[in-house]
Amino acid sequence: MPKDGGIGASTKRREDVRFLTGAGNYTDDINVRGQAYVHFLRSDVAHGRINGIDTGAAEAMPGVVRIFTGADFEGVGGLPCGWLVTDRFGQPMQEPPHPVLAQGKVRHVGDPICAVVADTLEQARDAAEAIVLDIEELPAVVDMKAALAEGATKVHDDLKSNLCYDWGFVEENREAVDKAIKEAAHVTTLELVNQRLVANPMEPRVAVGEYNRGTGDHTLYTTSQNPHVIRLLMGAFVLGIPEHKLRVVAPDVGGGFGSKIFHYAEEAFCTFAAKACNRPVKWTASRSEAFLSDAQGRDHVTKIELALDKDNNFTAIRTDTLANMGAYLSTFSTSVPTWLHGVLMAGNYKTPLIYVNVRAVFTNTVPVDAYRGAGRPEATFQLERVIDKAARELGVDPIALRRQNFITEFPYATPVAVEYDTGDYVATMDKLEEVADLTGFAARRKASEAKGMLRGLGVNCYIEACGIAPSNLVGQLGARAGLYDAATVRVNATGSISVMVGAHSHGQGHETTFPQVVAEMLGIDASQVEIVHGDTSKIPFGMGTYGSRSLAVCGSAMVRATEKIINKAKKIAAHLMEASEADIELKDGAFSVAGTDKSVAWGDVTLAAYVPHNYPLEDIEPGLEETAFYDPANFTYPSGAYACEVEVDPETGKVTIESFTAVDDFGNIINPMIVDGQVHGGIAQGIGQALLEHCVYDDNGQLQSASYMDYAMPRADDVPFYAVDHSCKTPCTHNPLGVKGCGEAGAIGSPPSVVNAVIDALQSGGKNVTHIDMPLSPSRVWAAMNG
């Protein structure tokens, strides 16, 4: 292993130094000479017809450069949706236009109507207050069932209804599933809400548009997880700017959790306005604006039925879900309740028949899209909750019921169209029982009861599908993008290396972990390797970071490119040592001839590549730079088993997390410290969903949880120290590093165990409570106990 950290080392993060000293370079830290500022005037009603906009007085205000309305964007495209879902009748989903600025109607509180560009932000805000809007408020549809009712107000007048699609998966299983449920020895039914959440990366979104009149080049600095995706979507579909005239830069980005995947109106606006105003234009979201304009997450209402035979084997699962799309289709919104949700419904269990029905619904609310886990937490939650409920109904141990139904042989083809390549669910459950000391629970419960508290234990498993792929398959399923990634390994003359990657790091630590891989392969110091990311003018076309894909997809591309480097370097080394290429070995950063003491150093070979005086020019080109694109053969399938212990105060309903244990199988691990950290963060978001967070609209579509005063983010004293264990390893069989995704696992795996634990606590106190919808706030728990 390289002395400063190769594969498997908990190398300290190099990026930390700049973040700890205030030297990071986030988008809001970027100021371009001469920039103007934009303030968006947003709708304060959830649904309304725009009868008139009078900007006259506002335009006369000090510092105003120009005021834009929807009319200015009639000649450009709308924001595109990246996934076409076909419904269960073979028809395409209903896909309404999504203008950059509202045209004709406003459809959610926060829908941008006007954009005021001024010399200063304060002037832009002041001028926005002088705009006179004539908006006729219309009835808002907020509740999904009401939105689907006959005669409901339509969010989009030109659509047939508020139904985006009615998706069945696998449609051919429908009748067989119905029959199996009818004939089952036992059926457990659970109706639940997976509540709407807000991703809330700590850095609000920012966009800075710049236009060079001399060259016709556009630059957009933006808080994005995937700058090439933004360049493609905005350039090709919205503004009609060819890629070579459009550069998108996503510098240091302060967290994403999915909400910075999507192409947003403000990005298109700043790029457009920079040219129209012939000035750079900057927008920085306030947090209040983020609540009204960042795509939100989850928001499913589900009924799940689990059928079992007389021996408690799972025989069928049937689900019926309403999924809220909000007012418009955000970039990947349509894929979340379908291909990221339905295909996970088998979980860790060998259920032969599964049918998933999802109806996606338009409402007058902020658009909903992927948030950490994206469809997989929704699948895991309903499955792991219904199994717990079934165990209670049948009077069996919930862990034993899970174990009995575990998939134990791999590869395993599920009835929902995916093939798990590896896993060992028995091993992770065994490890969980050990690490969480489940045998000691009875004593801990007794101790809690002695204090007058109810103690509960909740356990669940999860399976995740990460690194969505392969491109040809997802294309058939409706994806309008490829899902490969790319890396260029540029070896410099003196042997240092720049690796340009399509993945984007916004907290994941790629700048540290990716060099660990290259250094290990070459036997050089990791400090000699640097990662370049986040700038379309520097990196090859890659799809960015989401869906726990970076290492499994982009890391694989980097490995492939590094292998090409090694192959070429061996040719050069063979020439330098007058040996056969087949005899060249690379070890500890030096090339040697097998069976001899001949050796040349890494730096000698790299220098020869760029100063090719003694070089096989007739056989190979000078230089040492290789690119690889990698399109995975399959998803990766991390899995795990989680346990949560809670205390519930029977007087108040307050839930306290007493312990949380996560056992994950991520296959091979590059940097254990960073993987642990990813899981910690995911668990906190899962606990947040289970106990605290709730994005609430009133009946008129007003967002009631629109700031941190009302949206309960998990704080340091809401969570305990977590116990995480990653010693169970079944390496992925189809990528070169044997790695699986780890970024979303914590958020996917943790909500069910928290809720299972609370139900267990209440049952132990003699309360006949079988379900409480999240968040399990004190008032909800108290009401359930006393209802």
Added chain:
Amino acid sequence: MTQVSMTVNGKAARGDVEGRTLLSTFLRDQLGLTGTHVGCDTSQCGACVVHVDGKAVKSCTIFALEAEGAEVATIEGQANADGSLNVIQQAFQDHHGLQCGFCTPGMVMSAAALLKENPKPSEAEVRDYLEGNLCRCTGYHNIVKAILAASGQDVGAIAAE
């Protein structure tokens, strides 16, 4: 516009501000000290915490003019004189107490204020003190560990890995 002057990280600083200009805006836009971050507009997230006359203050919550004549310390002034990380910063790196880095300056400044008040805090005291600092990446685990470690306590004995 009114002229405001203060000492920031030991150096005299002045500028012309409106009455409504926040200290965070003054630090970021006029002094170029962009390490102080703004993550919300309701004084909840704590990314903007700086020290004003030795006390931890959310710089989005006071006007620049209120800091007239004050000694202000920001994240940019926290490293040791030789540029190396100070004890708290180093503990954050050693214990992976940051991921995206956006909340980090506020976390470090709050941690410094805590340890000044309470040099050997318990885990519960650290968690309680950090109520005003939100982090969405770390789940707080490694932040709490880092602060306990910076106070000289054996975190291996307190928190499992």
